[in-house]
Amino acid sequence: MMGGAVSETRASVRFPATPPKVRECLLYLREWLHGVVDDVGEVELVLAELLNNVAEHGYPADTGGDVSVTLEVEQGSLRLEICDQGGVLPEFLMAHKTLPDPLDLPEGGFGWPLIHALTEDISYNRKDGVNQLQCRMPLSAGPEFGMTEPV
Amino acid sequence: MQLNTQTTDDVLIIHVDEPRIDASVAIQFKDTVRGLIADGPKQVLLDLARVDFLDSSGLGAVVAVMKHLGKDRQLILSGLTPNVAKVFRLTRMDRVFRIHDSVDDALGAPGAAA
Numbered sequence: 001m002m003g004g005a006v007s008e009t010r011a012s013v014r015f016p017a018t019p020p021k022v023r024e025c026l027l028y029l030r031e032w033l034h035g036v037v038d039d040v041g042e043v044e045l046v047l048a049e050l051l052n053n054v055a056e057h058g059y060p061a062d063t064g065g066d067v068s069v070t071l072e073v074e075q076g077s078l079r080l081e082i083c084d085q086g087g088v089l090p091e092f093l094m095a096h097k098t099l100p101d102p103l104d105l106p107e108g109g110f111g112w113p114l115i116h117a118l119t120e121d122i123s124y125n126r127k128d129g130v131n132q133l134q135c136r137m138p139l140s141a142g143p144e145f146g147m148t149e150p151v
Numbered sequence: 152m153q154l155n156t157q158t159t160d161d162v163l164i165i166h167v168d169e170p171r172i173d174a175s176v177a178i179q180f181k182d183t184v185r186g187l188i189a190d191g192p193k194q195v196l197l198d199l200a201r202v203d204f205l206d207s208s209g210l211g212a213v214v215a216v217m218k219h220l221g222k223d224r225q226l227i228l229s230g231l232t233p234n235v236a237k238v239f240r241l242t243r244m245d246r247v248f249r250i251h252d253s254v255d256d257a258l259g260a261p262g263a264a265a
Contacts, residue, residue: 019175026204041204041234048206052174102247107214110207110242117241 058086172209200230
């Protein structure tokens with residue numbers, strides 16, 4: 001059973017970065033997310049992509065160093081923060097916004113383009129051996145994020 | 152990996168009785184389905200009605216299954232739940248799969264069960 005710190009506006013959890021633990025983390029956060037955002041599935045998808053990147057590429061094979069997730073309601077949106085002490089995230093990977101051509105029947109390369117499509121203000125910092133990745137997602141379903149009409 | 156199969160009118164139906172096809176089961180899913188489709192009907196219907204979460208690893212596994220079938224056989228999908236349908240739509244992979252609302256719908260479609 002996964003444990004973390006949860007309040008009305010903030011949830012955080014820390015766990016070994018392996019795919020089964022990523023699944024457990026998402027199931028753990030789901031209940032909190034249901035009280036906070038309209039589209040829980042979208043947040044789950046973004047978290048899965050971000051966390052699986054850490055699980056699969058962040059640490060040497062199968063060592064499963066820790067990763068921490070913090071979700072926080074802030075200024076009308078949901079802030080996602082992922083921290084780990086694995087390898088440096090190559091900028092070219094993170095900058096990958098273009099989806100692979102469906103006709104090529106790609107089996108991968110969807111992760112970062114999906115993250116970019118569903119989030120805003122992605123930032124990456126590395127300090128003292130810690131990777132910190134942050135982004136924001138909307139709290140309520142509606143027009144595509146960032147495309148809302150000015151009032 | 153809970154997969155149940157049935158064969159109807161020259162279609163192999165694979166019901167995925169798993170709530171999630173994610174990075175922790177994608178390889179197992181791909182290998183198990185490959186085993187099930189090793190030989191059999193030309194058309195394979197993958198029923199995803201019970202799957203409520205699919206990530207990019209799971210999507211890659213479904214694509215791998217389609218490629219494994221080759222040019223002479225066809226993979227058809229049915230019963231995509233909203234979260235799963237969204238992943239296909241966002242990645243535009245809905246353009247390369249035949250997708251039906253349900254197994255019944257897929258079997259009743261022209262050319263599906265001839």
